[in-house]
Amino acid sequence: MTDVDLSTEAASPPTCPPDQLQVLDAAGVRRPQPELDPWLGDVDEAMLARLHRDMTVIRRLDTEATHLQRQGELALWPPLLGQEASQVGSALALRGADVVFPSYRENGVALLRGVEALDLLRVWRGSTFSGWDPATTGVATQQLIIGAQALHAVGYAMGVVRDRSDAATIVYFGDGATSQGDVNEAMIFAASYQAPVVFLCQNNHWAISEPVRLQSRRHIADRPWGFGIPSLRVDGNDVLAVLAATRRAVERAAAGGGPTFVETVTYRMGPHTTADDPTRYQAPEELEAWRRRDPIDRLEAHLESLGAEVEAVRAESATAADALAADVRAALALLTEAAPDSVFEHVYAEPHQELERQRRELALHLTQFEGGGQE
Amino acid sequence: MAFGRAINRGLHRALTDDPKVLLMGEDIGALGGVFRITDGLLEEFGPERVVDTPLAESGIVGTAVGLAMRGYRPVVEIQFDGFVYPAFDQIVANLAKLRARTQGRVAMPVTIRIPFGGGIGSPEHHSESPEAYFLHTPGLRVVSPSSPQDGHDMIRAAIASDDPVVYLEPKRCYHDKGEVDLDAVPGPLTTGTVLRPGRDVTVVAYGPMVRTALQAAEVAAEEGVEVELIDLRSLSPLDTGLVECSVRRTGRLVVTHEASRTGGLGAELVATVAERAFHWLEAPPVRVTGLDIPYPPAKLEHVHLPDLDRVLDGIDRVMGRPNALDSVDAFAAPQTAEQFLAEHAAGKEAR
Numbered sequence: 001m002t003d004v005d006l007s008t009e010a011a012s013p014p015t016c017p018p019d020q021l022q023v024l025d026a027a028g029v030r031r032p033q034p035e036l037d038p039w040l041g042d043v044d045e046a047m048l049a050r051l052h053r054d055m056t057v058i059r060r061l062d063t064e065a066t067h068l069q070r071q072g073e074l075a076l077w078p079p080l081l082g083q084e085a086s087q088v089g090s091a092l093a094l095r096g097a098d099v100v101f102p103s104y105r106e107n108g109v110a111l112l113r114g115v116e117a118l119d120l121l122r123v124w125r126g127s128t129f130s131g132w133d134p135a136t137t138g139v140a141t142q143q144l145i146i147g148a149q150a151l152h153a154v155g156y157a158m159g160v161v162r163d164r165s166d167a168a169t170i171v172y173f174g175d176g177a178t179s180q181g182d183v184n185e186a187m188i189f190a191a192s193y194q195a196p197v198v199f200l201c202q203n204n205h206w207a208i209s210e211p212v213r214l215q216s217r218r219h220i221a222d223r224p225w226g227f228g229i230p231s232l233r234v235d236g237n238d239v240l241a242v243l244a245a246t247r248r249a250v251e252r253a254a255a256g257g258g259p260t261f262v263e264t265v266t267y268r269m270g271p272h273t274t275a276d277d278p279t280r281y282q283a284p285e286e287l288e289a290w291r292r293r294d295p296i297d298r299l300e301a302h303l304e305s306l307g308a309e310v311e312a313v314r315a316e317s318a319t320a321a322d323a324l325a326a327d328v329r330a331a332l333a334l335l336t337e338a339a340p341d342s343v344f345e346h347v348y349a350e351p352h353q354e355l356e357r358q359r360r361e362l363a364l365h366l367t368q369f370e371g372g373g374q375e
Numbered sequence: 376m377a378f379g380r381a382i383n384r385g386l387h388r389a390l391t392d393d394p395k396v397l398l399m400g401e402d403i404g405a406l407g408g409v410f411r412i413t414d415g416l417l418e419e420f421g422p423e424r425v426v427d428t429p430l431a432e433s434g435i436v437g438t439a440v441g442l443a444m445r446g447y448r449p450v451v452e453i454q455f456d457g458f459v460y461p462a463f464d465q466i467v468a469n470l471a472k473l474r475a476r477t478q479g480r481v482a483m484p485v486t487i488r489i490p491f492g493g494g495i496g497s498p499e500h501h502s503e504s505p506e507a508y509f510l511h512t513p514g515l516r517v518v519s520p521s522s523p524q525d526g527h528d529m530i531r532a533a534i535a536s537d538d539p540v541v542y543l544e545p546k547r548c549y550h551d552k553g554e555v556d557l558d559a560v561p562g563p564l565t566t567g568t569v570l571r572p573g574r575d576v577t578v579v580a581y582g583p584m585v586r587t588a589l590q591a592a593e594v595a596a597e598e599g600v601e602v603e604l605i606d607l608r609s610l611s612p613l614d615t616g617l618v619e620c621s622v623r624r625t626g627r628l629v630v631t632h633e634a635s636r637t638g639g640l641g642a643e644l645v646a647t648v649a650e651r652a653f654h655w656l657e658a659p660p661v662r663v664t665g666l667d668i669p670y671p672p673a674k675l676e677h678v679h680l681p682d683l684d685r686v687l688d689g690i691d692r693v694m695g696r697p698n699a700l701d702s703v704d705a706f707a708a709p710q711t712a713e714q715f716l717a718e719h720a721a722g723k724e725a726r
Contacts, residue, residue: 128478129475129476129477130476130477130478130480133477133480134444134477134480134481135480135481140444141473141476141477141481143469145464145468145469148437148464148465148468148469150437151433151434151436151437151438151440151441151465152437152438152440152441152444152469153441154437154438154441155437155438155439155440155441155442155443155444155445155449156441156442156444156445157441158438158441158442158445159441159442159444159445159446159447160445162397162423162447163445181431181433181461182433182434182437182464182465185429185431185433185434185437186434186437186438188429188431188434189428189429189431189434189438192429345478345479346474346475346477346478346479347474347475347513347514348474348514348516348538349474349479349482349536349537349538350536350537350538351565352516352565352611352612353565353612353614353615353616354611354612354613354615355513355612
């Protein structure tokens with residue numbers, strides 16, 4: 001596959017960028033898309049069923065977690081409703097050794113990359129800051145400082161280059177993060193060192209209550225060109241477009257072609273987190289318009305256009321989603337919280353005498369109470 | 376060997392011993408750093424290990440965090456103390472916390488070298504002492520060498536540590552000379568050292584103030600006061616045990632640093648001694664520090680920096696000898712400086 005349009009030599013913005021690349025149109029009909037079709041050669045009905053299942057499962061994780069928050073089992077949850085195609089399409093484009101640097105909303109991506117659902121929920125329960133091992137899952141600890149992980153991804157990719165590995169690094173962030181210095185610095189470093197990074201921006205139109213137009217007066221995907229990084233702007237509710245664009249960017253990174261920026265244009269159909277109230281800032285008609293562009297509905301319409309057994313696909317996806325929900329509920333019920341002393345354990349790798357003193361002081365304090373600290 | 380050269384040799388040794396060590400910073404390659412601390416290292420180790428970076432401090436530290444996640448041991452140079460603040464978020468919110476956040480799964484063996492302190496006649500932002508910000512941050516280690524030997528040994532120990540270390544280089548001492556044993560086995564990063572034993576008063580200093588404190592100890596000795604001088608070396612953790620033991624013998628404590636007084640290291644150390652060695656104190660401890668002002672222009676920096684006379688005055692105060700603050704009632708309500716000076720000029724007793 002050639003890479004003519006995205007070569008670094010062509011590092012000037014298209015004079016009139018296309019609105020967004022689509023593979024599936026609004027009615028779910030597949031249209032020729034020369035920018036993306038070469039990366040979709042293996043898409044068949046089985047693959048489409050897999051994409052449907054994954055989107056259904058992460059939507060269920062989202063629904064279930066939202067319920068668990070309402071029931072007091074979780075302290076908070078950042079929903080991904082509406083962003084299923086962006087998360088599934090990009091996650092499935094990754095190869096085994098590729099490494100993900102997520103923000104807090106990529107719970108779907110993390111699940112699909114092998115992080116246990118319970119390990120995700122433990123974070124939002126308030127039991128831990130990180131439930132999984134980044135080394136074994138290839139998923140870094142989710143980042144809550146907006147955009148900070150973009151620099152970690154670039155630094156990691158600089159290490160990949162030194163290791164002569166062909167692993168790609170993908171960093172996820174939202175439209176709000178593109179205003180952060182760290183994301184812009186990350187693009188500078190990635191361009192200067194030609195780091196094998198994919199910048200995956202899910203433009204979900206909202207940074208809590210602030211609309212994307214407050215962050216950028218142009219398409220977000222226009223900006224990377226100024227850094228010397230080619231970009232693709234795709235329909236983020238079209239799972240095939242996201243899959244193809246991410247594959248293209250990953251392939252380019254792995255081949256030593258340097259960084260690529262992918263903007264997936266999608267919509268946050270839920271609140272920022274369970275503590276948010278979007279009715280204070282979001283027009284109901286806008287939400288309704290995006291509901292009609294639901295990514296799962298789009299894929300089902302596509303399956304129908306192919307004459308596939310949509311009901312059977314739907315039933316299989318629902319079974320997988322039910323199983324996940326049941327597993328999560330059962331596992332949460334068995335969860336125990338860490339002991340008070342554990343807060344000291346990993347602050348430093350090597351002993352720190354002041355912290356050791358405070359550890360002894362807390363232990364002595366707690367021994368005054370029966371039951372080791374439970375008053 | 377000069378102090379700066381000793382650090383250079385320590386970096387050279389670390390690069391030689393461990394292929395995962397790499398240096399990053401602005402102008403550290405062909406130029407060898409604005410203070411030449413990385414002189415010759417690009418030529419010897421190449422651009423993959425001695426990395427000139429774009430001018431973005433958050434970018435430098437943030438990518439160092441990513442490199443550490445990949446198993447590297449980055450040594451970052453921040454060009455001047457006052458330029459570290461753009462990197463503050465990456466240092467405090469990520470570098471310091473990642474190990475705890477990941478329950479020990481992700482180590483952050485990153486060293487942040489910062490030439491710090493004043494006394495070289497620099498423009499604004501080039502003479503600051505930001506250590507309190509970092510020693511207030513759990514997860515970081517903060518150290519400052521005061522001699523060429525420590526400059527060499529402590530940079531090696533900092534790079535070898537699996538914890539992030541803020542390594543503060545007293546820039547006005549870069550040309551100080553001293554014997555350096557390049558094959559010495561670096562000791563622990565966590566301990567202070569007694570540079571001069573004495574029975575009358577404990578003086579605690581670190582980094583650039585050690586030289587001044589040593590001079591003060593010599594002058595005090597001529598006046599019959601035996602100073603026990605402690606070089607902290609490590610600011611986090613603080614070797615409070617060493618200071619406590621000393622104060623239990625001397626009963627008197629002077630802490631000195633260039634950094635502003637309020638919320639500084641001196642406050643921490645005096646509070647700790649008050650908590651743990653109160654009954655051994657013969658006099659209220661004294662802090663001899665920089666003023667709570669933005670670092671002044673070069674022609675006025677001598678007003679801000681504690682010098683030999685101010686350290687000696689602090690020693691006089693804890694010794695109960697005549698000193699500048701004799702006429703001041705420490706418990707009196709604060710006056711404006713204008714009122715105070717007017718009364719003073721009128722010959723009134725300030726109390």
